[in-house]
Amino acid sequence: MPNVSFIETRNKQSRRLWERSCQCIVGGGQAHKRPVEIMMLGGPSFAARGRGARFWDVDGNEYLDYLLGYGPIVLGHCDPQVNEAVRRQMEEGTVFSIEHPLEIELAETLIQIIPCAEMVMYFVGGSSATMGAIRCARAHTGREKIIRCGYHGWLDWCVPDNPGVPKFNREVSLAVPYNDLPALRKLLETMPGQVAGVLVESVQDNGPSPDYFAGVRRLCDEHGVVFILDEIKTGFRFGLEGAGPPFGAQPDLATFGKAMCNGYPGAVVVGKRSILERRIDTHMAATFHGDLLSVVAALTTIRVLKEQDGIGHFWRLGRRLMDGLNRVAREQELPIKFVGFAPMPVLKPTDETDPVPCPRELRDEVLKQFCAGLQRRGVFATPHPWFLSLAHTEQDIDKTIDVAAEAGPDLKKFLVRGAAG
Ligand SMILES: Cc1ncc(COP(=O)(O)O)c(C=O)c1O
Numbered sequence: 001m002p003n004v005s006f007i008e009t010r011n012k013q014s015r016r017l018w019e020r021s022c023q024c025i026v027g028g029g030q031a032h033k034r035p036v037e038i039m040m041l042g043g044p045s046f047a048a049r050g051r052g053a054r055f056w057d058v059d060g061n062e063y064l065d066y067l068l069g070y071g072p073i074v075l076g077h078c079d080p081q082v083n084e085a086v087r088r089q090m091e092e093g094t095v096f097s098i099e100h101p102l103e104i105e106l107a108e109t110l111i112q113i114i115p116c117a118e119m120v121m122y123f124v125g126g127s128s129a130t131m132g133a134i135r136c137a138r139a140h141t142g143r144e145k146i147i148r149c150g151y152h153g154w155l156d157w158c159v160p161d162n163p164g165v166p167k168f169n170r171e172v173s174l175a176v177p178y179n180d181l182p183a184l185r186k187l188l189e190t191m192p193g194q195v196a197g198v199l200v201e202s203v204q205d206n207g208p209s210p211d212y213f214a215g216v217r218r219l220c221d222e223h224g225v226v227f228i229l230d231e232i233k234t235g236f237r238f239g240l241e242g243a244g245p246p247f248g249a250q251p252d253l254a255t256f257g258k259a260m261c262n263g264y265p266g267a268v269v270v271g272k273r274s275i276l277e278r279r280i281d282t283h284m285a286a287t288f289h290g291d292l293l294s295v296v297a298a299l300t301t302i303r304v305l306k307e308q309d310g311i312g313h314f315w316r317l318g319r320r321l322m323d324g325l326n327r328v329a330r331e332q333e334l335p336i337k338f339v340g341f342a343p344m345p346v347l348k349p350t351d352e353t354d355p356v357p358c359p360r361e362l363r364d365e366v367l368k369q370f371c372a373g374l375q376r377r378g379v380f381a382t383p384h385p386w387f388l389s390l391a392h393t394e395q396d397i398d399k400t401i402d403v404a405a406e407a408g409p410d411l412k413k414f415l416v417r418g419a420a421g
Contacts, residue, residue, distance in 0.1 A: 007042035010376065013058040014045040032070065038382070041372035050077030052391035055380070063380035064396055068387045071233055074259035075304055076391025082262045085300040089292050102295045109302055110270055114241045116229075116251050117270035121279060122290035126232035126257035127153025129267035130199065132284055133253045136269065137197030137226035139278035145194045146173045147187055150201025152230055178204045181215040188223045197226040197253075202234045202243040205340050205348075213249035220252075226275060229254040232267070236260055237343040237387065239311055240302065262301040266294025310390045311343075317388050317397050318342025324401035332408040335359075335415070336370055344385045347371070362415070369414045373407030374400075 008015070018039060022028040028036065029045070039045040044057035053076055055065050065077070075082060089102075107120035121136075123129040130152040138144060152158045160169035176183045178201070188195055198220055202208075220227040229251035231242035236259040239246050244254065252275055257267030265288075269276065305311065319342040329336050335358030340346040349358035349366050358366050367383040374381050379400050 007040075007376070010042050010061065011039060011044055011057070011059050014039055017046045017058060037368060038372050038375060041369070041376070043372055043375035044380070052076040052078075053389055053393070053396055061378065063375070063378055064392075064400060066379065066381040066386040066388070066400075067384060068389055069263060070384065071237070071258040071387050072261065072263050073387075073389055074236055074310065075262045075301060076389045077263070079262055079301075079304070079391075081304055082264075082297050082300045085296040086264070086293050089296045092292075094292050095288060100290075100292055100295075102292060102299065103290045106295050106298050109299065110256075110268060113302070114254065114256075114270050115245050116254055116272070118273040119270070119276045121269045121276055121284070122295075123257075123267040123269065124265050124286060124288045124291065124294070125153075126255065126267050127155050127158070128286070129232065129255040129257055129269050130158070130228075130230060131155050132279075133228045133255050133269045133271075134197050134199060135282055135284055136253065136271075136275050136278050137228060139282050140226060140275045141196040141224065143194050143196040144172050145191055145196060147176055147184065147195055147198045147225075148173060149176050149178050149184075149199065150204055150230060152199055152201070152232075179209050179212050181212065181219070184216065184219055188219055188225065192223070195223060195225050197228050199228040199230055201230045202247070202249065203238065203341065203344065205346050207243070207341060208247050208249075210248075213244065213247055217250050226253060227251045228271075231255060232257045233385070234344065236301070236305060237311070237314055238341065240305060243341075260301060261294045261297040264291075264294040264297040266291065266298055304390070308390060313390055314343040314388050316342070317392055317394065318345060320394065321345060321386075321388070321397045321400060324397065325404050328401060328404045328408060330355075332405070332412070334370070334408050334411055335362075335366055336411075340385065344387060346385045347381070347383060359415075366411065366415070370407060370411050373410040374403055377403045377406055379403045 018028060046058040048056045048058045053064055054062055055077060056062050110120050111117045121132055123132050134146050146157060156165045156169050157173040159165060160173050174187060176187055200216060217227055229244040229249050231254050234243035235256035244251060253269055253271030255269050322338045322342060322345045325338050333356045335350045335356050337348055337350050338345045339348050347367055349363040350356055371382050
């Protein structure tokens with residue numbers, strides 16, 4: 001672990017801006033970007049600009065980016081083709097009070113790519129798309145309850161226990177663990193005829209067990225419930241069609257956002273015509289739904305991913321990354337491991353079944369310390385799942401593995417100190 005003055009010099013401007021932002025932005029910044037803990041360990045907290053697989057912070061440090069805005073950057077920061085398409089569209093207009101043919105072009109493209117897509121609805125941001133999907137499920141079934149499984153956004157029904165959320169949300173929005181069909185069956189059986197939709201994040205950690213999606217489908221059919229697959233994080237990364245179809249999922253509806261637009265906020269709900277057309281009976285409109293900058297960004301992103309085999313690239317490079325990082329962890333006997341799938345590796349503390357188990361009380365801290373060690377050396381990664389972009393190269397991956405090998409001893413030192421209390 002480097003000394004305090006090295007850390008403070010490294011992110012001096014970030015620290016100054018952090019103090020300033022605490023005076024005017026609630027919590028010092030957007031909740032998910034609240035950077036202060038890793039900043040105190042030398043990480044960046046304010047970005048200056050990005051390009052390709054990299055960004056630079058306000059102190060001039062360069063980072064190889066594995067968070068990529070929490071997933072939307074799939075081609076790379078400032079992708080020239082997306083920028084050009086957006087620039088051209090800016091010259092033509094961004095939102096109108098009537099439709100635009102490009103909305104049809106993107107909808108037709110999505111219908112071609114995504115097996116469950118018969119129709120498309122436009123939204124802004126993943127939270128509004130998942131909300132749209134459950135609204136359709138409720139309108140279609142005439143029922144109110146929702147069973148959710150994973151993270152689906154910040155709206156009331158996603159976080160029913162949070163302060164500020166009306167209590168009735170706890171009765172209409174219930175959570176089940178991922179991969180747990182008995183729990184889902186039990187919940188459906190305790191509320192017969194009341195559940196409108198089951199919403200499942202398509203991949204968590206090591207993903208669906210082989211019979212999971214078929215089981216969800218069967219239970220939804222038995223109970224007359226709409227099966228919604230949340231592909232906001234996985235769409236255009238595991239496959240162009242998302243992660244569900246390759247794992248055998250046959251949902252009624254699916255939500256996509258993030259990587260679809262390489263950094264623009266468009267999102268969609270796709271699925272069965274008979275369910276989505278209930279939208280006509282319910283007010284679900286917003287000024288920026290179908291905004292043309294997101295639409296052209298999505299058309300361009302999908303085209304580039306197809307032309308350059310982006311999906312193959314994520315699987316190939318992600319595999320190399322996971323293998324290399326797990327090798328470093330094994331060789332240095334670090335209490336961390338990478339699990340999950342190549343397009344979205346997940347950094348975890350080891351557990352009792354691993355050769356070097358991580359002390360239970362240090363699990364969160366170990367991930368934070370390891371990521372801080374990477375950030376101090378110019379690799380931007382956090383305990384959140386990692387993402388790749390088409391701009392990442394094999395050399396970038398190999399550099400990351402080297403950096404992890406350098407950061408390992410910092411983590412070991414931390415553990416010695418941690419164990420000493
Ligand atoms: C699976 C999933 N669904 C929904 C959302 C919400 O999307 P947004 O943050 O764009 O509102 C997220 C965001 O991380 C997500 O990962």
